[in-house]
Amino acid sequence: MTNTNSILLPDLISICPFKAECNPAYERVSDATEAWLNSYGIPYQESTKKYSLWSGLCFPRCSQVRLREMCDIWTLLFSADEIIDSAHISEDDDRSKQQLYKNMIECLQPADSFKPLTSFAAALHEWWQRILINITPSCRERFLMAYRSASEASLLQVANQKNRRTVPDLETYIKSRRNASFGYVVYLTVEYSLELDSIDECWENDTFKRLVDYANDAASWANDIYSFNVEQSQGDYNLISVLMHADPSLNIQQAIDRAGQMVINCYADLERVRSELISWGTKVDTQVDKFVNGLGAVIIGNAVWSFETPRYFGTERAEVKRTRRITLLTPEAPMQGNLTESISNQKKNSNGNTTENVSSQQTLHQ
Template identity: 30%
Template sequence: MSASTSTTPTKIILPDLVSHCDFKKRVNRHRKQITTETKQWLFKGGNLNGKKRDAFHGLKAGLLTAMCYPNAGCPQLRVCNDFLTYLFHLDNLSDDMDNYGTRSTADEVLNSLYHPHTYRSSARVGKMTRDYYKRLIITASPGAQQRFIETFDFFFQSVTQQASDRKDGLIPDLESYIALRRDTSGCKPCWALIEYANNLDIPDEVMEHPIIQSLGEAANDLVTWSNDIFSYNVEQSKGDTHNMIPVVMNEEGLDLQAAVDFVGNMCKQSIDRFVDDRANLPSWGPKIDHDVALYVDGLADWIVGSLHWSFESERYFGKTGREVKTTRVVNLLPRRV
């Protein structure tokens, strides 16, 4: 559909990202157990009711966790699943602090992470944070703990910025959006969980190496930008513009389908970037190389796992995910008034 036609598009065709990604899809054998345990943990004390409970079941976070951390032992997988589920529900869990916006939630969470044994607060989001983090620090390396907290801090800073942009009706330029989205995605703390889930203790100078950083960024970009494509329909129906597709339409002057294709190509390039970087990893000696290979495999698990999960979850396509995965056709929802 060209930009000059006045008719509003009724559907979009998704890029074929699943075929472009030939990484092996793996699923952790503890998936069912941790799904049940996390559900009990999340619902304790009436945290979520009615529609929010249904949304939890439709989310299938346990499947995402099991595909992204396929080799984790059961206790580690449970912590990862608690964290991912909590991340998806962070808005709901901090409802009682909505009046203060994201900053008060950030204070609760970060105080709970920096002082898990001494910080006391009655807010449920703080209690849940302390609960999973106390379990994480039993086996996580000091470096993984530090990276988890630092990147989660960046997440809250960027979410606060996003809330401010949304309030002002701002559509950022593409470069600013990409920089912000790498933190609002919440991927970076999940990369620290790869270290934790696989019992890795990789030196800081290795984790800070440009190629390791570039691999993490390529994986983040693929997970995040593909998520913008998959979530576009639900978001446009709510009038939410914090998505790469409207950003590209605005900056490049493209119509909707052309913008979807543009972002799709960027996703494919991020997979190609990852493959190139992986082939060019330097060597740090047998022990570190072994751990680095496991970490990089973990990033690849996230790329392939998130792509397949997006069509299994009901978050983006309701009950039609598998059909959309085959046809790649998404019928656009009407704009909510």
């Protein structure tokens, strides 16, 4: 008899067209990042969290100086995200989270033009002063726009966490996930970390933008698969829940299998679109090739890292890595029951005076 509490994760690593590697400067840099965070009163131990390892795996080809900048920003944001993602929040905690987000959105300002209200914002503001020394003007503007967009999208999610969960339709979820995932921010730090200074015009090209979207989707959806168990136990939704909401006949294993196939399809789409890129000349083409390989490093690096950090699989991560099998955590509220209730409410609403918005975004109450 099949254990319905046991789920087999898809193999997204061996089939990935990119191969994992770690930046040789990782260990030296991670110590410096840990000391930097601690100097701001932010408690962090790399040996426990492995957040700097994420940067070591996702930016394997950059210089030691640039890797330090990547470890600083992403370890800081992972640490802040831990606070944002706390499962149980009071009214005061909710306001504090929103204030943290707003302050961190505003902190990317020139020196002496910003007053940090938290240690996270103070650290991020100092990091930005270092980045301003070397970042190109166009990359700077793209980064600021992407960072603000992702932060505001995440802030909106925090606002929705207090009393309800909303499960959007698949198309809506894909669009919102691209913004809230910080994927575009990651890929702009790829551009910066590899010291690319000649791909500005590429960002205006539709094929190039599609390629970045596929890379974003592949990494985001893989993350949804790996983080699903923790998120469903807290009553949150992600791609798995969205797929089950769209097709109530799916059980959790089938939804995870479908999500895994979506990631694998993204691998193929990324390779296909890469072959369709136009030529911008030898210098630009060389940098574009480095950039695309950098996207691939993030995709495979993020997947490999998910089994090295306790963030998703806790102390069982080595066994999960070996077997790809997880045991579902007990949820605060049964997800399948919430989905069934939502669909039932949708049918009831469809008999009344409703709009298309009712079917595109249903409310799941805690």
